[in-house]
Amino acid sequence: MTTANNTSQLDQWLNRDYEHGFSTAIESDTLPCGLNDAVIRQISAKKNEPDFMLQWRLKAFAHWQTLKEPQWATVRHPVIDYQAISYYSAPKFKEAPKSLDEVDPELLRTYEKLGISLKEQEILSGVAVDAVFDSVSVATTFKDKLAKLGIVFCSFSEAVQEHPDLVRQYLGSVVSYKDNFFASLNSAVFTDGSFVYIPKGVRCPMELSTYFRINAVATGQFERTLIIADEGASVSYLEGCTAPMRDENQLHAAVVELVALQDAKIKYSTVQNWYPGDKEGRGGIYNFVTKRGVCRGARSKISWTQVETGSAITWKYPSVILQGDDTVGEFYSVALTNHYQQADTGTKMIHLGKNTKSTVISKGIAAGHGHNAYRGLIKVMPRAEGARNYTQCDSLLLGDQCAAHTFPYIEARNASAQIEHEATTSRISDDQLFYCQQRGINPEDAVSMIVNGFCKAVFKELPMEFAVEAQKLLGVSLEGCVG
Amino acid sequence: MATKTLTGLDRLLNDYKPTIYPQLNKMQSDALLQLKEKGLPSLRVEDWKYTSIEAILNQEFHISKKNSLPSFSEADFLFSHFKGPRLVFINGQFSPDHSKLDSFEKGLRFKTLHQALEHSSESFKKYFGKIAKPISTSLLPLNTAMMQDGYCLEVAPNTILEQPIQVIYIQTADQPLALYPRNMIILGENSQARMIEHSWGYENQHFVCAVTEIVLEAGAQLKHYKIQQEAKTAYHLAGIYVEQQGDSQFISQAINLGAVLSRQDIEVDLAASGAHCTLNGLYVLDGHQHHDTHSRIDHRLPHGTSREYYKGILKESSRAVFNGKVIVHPKAIKTDAEQYNKNLLLSNDAEVDTKPQLEIFVDDVKCAHGATVGQLDPEALFFLRSRGLDEQMAKTLLIDGFMADIFDAMQWPEIEAILKTLLVIPHSHPGPFII
Numbered sequence: 001m002t003t004a005n006n007t008s009q010l011d012q013w014l015n016r017d018y019e020h021g022f023s024t025a026i027e028s029d030t031l032p033c034g035l036n037d038a039v040i041r042q043i044s045a046k047k048n049e050p051d052f053m054l055q056w057r058l059k060a061f062a063h064w065q066t067l068k069e070p071q072w073a074t075v076r077h078p079v080i081d082y083q084a085i086s087y088y089s090a091p092k093f094k095e096a097p098k099s100l101d102e103v104d105p106e107l108l109r110t111y112e113k114l115g116i117s118l119k120e121q122e123i124l125s126g127v128a129v130d131a132v133f134d135s136v137s138v139a140t141t142f143k144d145k146l147a148k149l150g151i152v153f154c155s156f157s158e159a160v161q162e163h164p165d166l167v168r169q170y171l172g173s174v175v176s177y178k179d180n181f182f183a184s185l186n187s188a189v190f191t192d193g194s195f196v197y198i199p200k201g202v203r204c205p206m207e208l209s210t211y212f213r214i215n216a217v218a219t220g221q222f223e224r225t226l227i228i229a230d231e232g233a234s235v236s237y238l239e240g241c242t243a244p245m246r247d248e249n250q251l252h253a254a255v256v257e258l259v260a261l262q263d264a265k266i267k268y269s270t271v272q273n274w275y276p277g278d279k280e281g282r283g284g285i286y287n288f289v290t291k292r293g294v295c296r297g298a299r300s301k302i303s304w305t306q307v308e309t310g311s312a313i314t315w316k317y318p319s320v321i322l323q324g325d326d327t328v329g330e331f332y333s334v335a336l337t338n339h340y341q342q343a344d345t346g347t348k349m350i351h352l353g354k355n356t357k358s359t360v361i362s363k364g365i366a367a368g369h370g371h372n373a374y375r376g377l378i379k380v381m382p383r384a385e386g387a388r389n390y391t392q393c394d395s396l397l398l399g400d401q402c403a404a405h406t407f408p409y410i411e412a413r414n415a416s417a418q419i420e421h422e423a424t425t426s427r428i429s430d431d432q433l434f435y436c437q438q439r440g441i442n443p444e445d446a447v448s449m450i451v452n453g454f455c456k457a458v459f460k461e462l463p464m465e466f467a468v469e470a471q472k473l474l475g476v477s478l479e480g481c482v483g
Numbered sequence: 484m485a486t487k488t489l490t491g492l493d494r495l496l497n498d499y500k501p502t503i504y505p506q507l508n509k510m511q512s513d514a515l516l517q518l519k520e521k522g523l524p525s526l527r528v529e530d531w532k533y534t535s536i537e538a539i540l541n542q543e544f545h546i547s548k549k550n551s552l553p554s555f556s557e558a559d560f561l562f563s564h565f566k567g568p569r570l571v572f573i574n575g576q577f578s579p580d581h582s583k584l585d586s587f588e589k590g591l592r593f594k595t596l597h598q599a600l601e602h603s604s605e606s607f608k609k610y611f612g613k614i615a616k617p618i619s620t621s622l623l624p625l626n627t628a629m630m631q632d633g634y635c636l637e638v639a640p641n642t643i644l645e646q647p648i649q650v651i652y653i654q655t656a657d658q659p660l661a662l663y664p665r666n667m668i669i670l671g672e673n674s675q676a677r678m679i680e681h682s683w684g685y686e687n688q689h690f691v692c693a694v695t696e697i698v699l700e701a702g703a704q705l706k707h708y709k710i711q712q713e714a715k716t717a718y719h720l721a722g723i724y725v726e727q728q729g730d731s732q733f734i735s736q737a738i739n740l741g742a743v744l745s746r747q748d749i750e751v752d753l754a755a756s757g758a759h760c761t762l763n764g765l766y767v768l769d770g771h772q773h774h775d776t777h778s779r780i781d782h783r784l785p786h787g788t789s790r791e792y793y794k795g796i797l798k799e800s801s802r803a804v805f806n807g808k809v810i811v812h813p814k815a816i817k818t819d820a821e822q823y824n825k826n827l828l829l830s831n832d833a834e835v836d837t838k839p840q841l842e843i844f845v846d847d848v849k850c851a852h853g854a855t856v857g858q859l860d861p862e863a864l865f866f867l868r869s870r871g872l873d874e875q876m877a878k879t880l881l882i883d884g885f886m887a888d889i890f891d892a893m894q895w896p897e898i899e900a901i902l903k904t905l906l907v908i909p910h911s912h913p914g915p916f917i918i
Contacts, residue, residue, distance in 0.1 A: 072529070380856075382831060397846035400816070406841040412856040415828040419856040421839070427846040 060187030262297025281340025284312025337370030491540020567646025590642030654684025
């Protein structure tokens, strides 16, 4: 097999169309474009929120107005007009659905096309799904089963109504409304999201999951997720994203907050496959996400796993603040950028407690004109005796127009800290391909093997349900290139 | 002179005098304009995130004037037994008395900066001021605006110099000086040279802001050794800017021991194919010393290779910053780049901020980087102590081992021996380091 041939096969998969590109015709209850105090009051009123929420939103908005959009990331995009976005869009129902049977069948078909039929999932897979369609949660399953254990798993708006004390205590305690430009914006206008509370000593018996969809034209989606694992609790949470094909750019600025108290464990996995834009880089989702967890109690653990294949722009740094002693933070990531996609992603590990440990494994794959950047911070504070970090960030380059960058910041202020950072950048070498072919493996399989091997360290961290989807996603991307 | 209303920059620029050399006119007015517009870098500038020059801005400096110079004996020079030419600058002024100018080999031409500006050679005209890029975030504009004397060395094509060239800077003044040496090195095609630069000074708060421009024409080779051993109250912020043409080789070894605040900017432009550069360095800090290494390597055309290896040892409340940038441009296929920074933290009050950075715009490359921060391995210490070594001895052995590969890479035993004495036995002036 010649290089020319390989290139054409590469091109084939690089040029594949977005598989999940379709949109659902559902009437939306949408606010007009624009953002001001009145809009925020309206959002809050529509959601029937208590006053503390409104005040918090207004404070966030006031702060946001003093901020400028950050320019430090290696992403390029036209200026976003925040006044041209509608900040609220809810699917309209004749009445609130009480069970899946009452859910708009059009909506259910959308999920089916994505291969996540709620019904099927409810019956067969045993996964509780809190499906978010645009901004309002439309169906929540398995609630009863979880309720028996005292687990709260509901939409954010429901949590505000039902558990205002928990929300008040933890909202903004990890990502404050002053945190950054996009987090402030989110705090002001977020419409819905998921809320999870695992009580003391409870191990959540199933994987919790949310599927996000962006549907209505020109609506930004501002999700807010808050997960609290009380002492000794453990939970695994899955987040998956697919979005229909759209021409104009859509903005998504989510915030995810995780709180792990003493001995608690939280595992947060993401597969993100939003519309990446077409081959010329038109359209696609702008994904500006703030994700952060805090290991507040001793011996707690937070683990982020992400597979990022979608979005025109991905800007996200899932982080862990290792506050308690003996806490553990992990970050496993595969980010694929193709065509004109840009990803600036990585993690922050802030070591505060004694004997805290963190592991960072990041795999970036850049193809076509894709730009892929790893940006990470490992910070060891003076009191973090015995802190330990291992970071590995590798990039694989496919095609001569793509770019891969690495910006690892390491700040060590404790002599007993042990920090290691390793990174490599390369393409699939002719030697590797030759070696495989020499042993009777055809080039397509060889490329597949090498790419899969490249990402293996991350995939093995995904829960079963997601590992399949992630491999499928990458497989789709590799099709044509690998037989 | 200075009043409270003057900013630090104004105070530094107070001593600015318009140049008498017409070819400097535009360069200096541009630099002044840049300084007025942007000012000097603050912590808000990404490349200065960890290094503050506030202390320099709050200080008042004098400009060196010609006056009687102290006398030195041969023994005061680190490399007194080396044959070959020696250039000595005392308080920024070239001192022919202390220099050894009789041992210039054929093909090597030396001028002070003033001489070179007065009677410029063709290659000086071609390269001077063009190698250091104005996009650089270093203190380059400050040096350009204020430049004093310096050296200009030209090696004729196809010349292979046997003996190393020594350049010694000594700061002896009893009042704090601001020094702006400006140097130029041009190696003609297929020439080869070795250089040692050593700067040191008496206890005082001098501020050295040096810029050296280096051009390696096709096939040229330069080994550049720099030992910074200023008094531990001084400020030393230097920039080295290199342009490498086809198949040339640049090897830099930077040893940083002195100054309370030091920064080394080194920017290498591999402007043609097949060029190679090696940047190695060692910084050993204690007290409240702060050292910052900022390197940038631009791979512009195919088949370039670069190797970067910096190591640091930090004691007491010292702080080290490392930032290595490797940029592989779209045409630079078959690039092979490696970059490592390893740090030994020996105190809880010490701090390391390191950022090895890769920016790659083409697929057919091999790049790797790594960074580590750690302390002496307790098991290795235990092993040595169980064999009867006392703790101090055991630590010294391990630290020696940590530094060994930097010295090995120098491939010059005489220099290695001298450096080792610097690190262990006090020299006649402040700056020695005892582990």
